[in-house]
Amino acid sequence: MVEQKSTITWQSAPDMPEEPIVICRASPPGVALVPIEPDKDADVIGLVQCARTICQYAESRVVASLEDTKSATEDLSTLSLTMKAVRGKQIEYTKPYRTLLASIDDVFKPIIDSLDKATSITKNKILAYRAEVDRKHREAEEINRQAVELARRQAAANEGVITVDTTPVPVPAAAPAVVRTEVGSSGISKIWKFEVTDFKLLPDEYKIPDQVKIGKVVRAGVAVPGVRAWQEESLRVTPR
Numbered sequence: 001m002v003e004q005k006s007t008i009t010w011q012s013a014p015d016m017p018e019e020p021i022v023i024c025r026a027s028p029p030g031v032a033l034v035p036i037e038p039d040k041d042a043d044v045i046g047l048v049q050c051a052r053t054i055c056q057y058a059e060s061r062v063v064a065s066l067e068d069t070k071s072a073t074e075d076l077s078t079l080s081l082t083m084k085a086v087r088g089k090q091i092e093y094t095k096p097y098r099t100l101l102a103s104i105d106d107v108f109k110p111i112i113d114s115l116d117k118a119t120s121i122t123k124n125k126i127l128a129y130r131a132e133v134d135r136k137h138r139e140a141e142e143i144n145r146q147a148v149e150l151a152r153r154q155a156a157a158n159e160g161v162i163t164v165d166t167t168p169v170p171v172p173a174a175a176p177a178v179v180r181t182e183v184g185s186s187g188i189s190k191i192w193k194f195e196v197t198d199f200k201l202l203p204d205e206y207k208i209p210d211q212v213k214i215g216k217v218v219r220a221g222v223a224v225p226g227v228r229a230w231q232e233e234s235l236r237v238t239p240r
Contacts, residue, residue: 034096038089047086054079077239126186130175140171 038044054075063072151166178187196202218229 034100035093038093041089044089047082047089050082051086054082073237076235076237080237080239130188133172133175136172137174140169144168144171 035041058075061068061072063069147164147166147168151162151164154164155162178185199207214224214227217224218227223229
């Protein structure tokens, strides 16, 4: 949890005009003071102006000699330190929010998890009921179909005489596609799902290369069939 901070107001005492007194007003319970409006922060404003100036200078810079390279290296080192300062200032503003957000999520997560679980359980029970209704419906239809088929075969083999009972069994009604109530409705939708059963049979356009694994092997100097590897120069800057 983020510790609640106090606001500080400086006022001059009547008998001590030179000495300020501090009045601390604690934030109300459940309320935390966090920094806002970085665009009005003098330090941030200075960093914005500095970044613009540095970028303009970098665009006009000419590197045509070893001395130019040394000068540019010094600037790159300074840039690295400046970037670190910017990141640090950014964290001053964002960290309290991330901490608060994490603490809020910790409170709501078990509530959301319980509601999600209840939703899943209820949906599964409805689907199980529908599956059982549909099973009984299909089973009754199949019994009646087999009875008619048996009667047809018996008639064909016995000069049209039928002795089997062809009275159809009652067929339960199929589960409705949509159930409507005063509060809401539920309906069935068909969702396609899949799993790869044989990767070798999968067309090439559906195969995604493992970029991380390939990069690790290439950096180790190992050739990978179907992969072209090469090296490019990159500049690494290490500020002191």
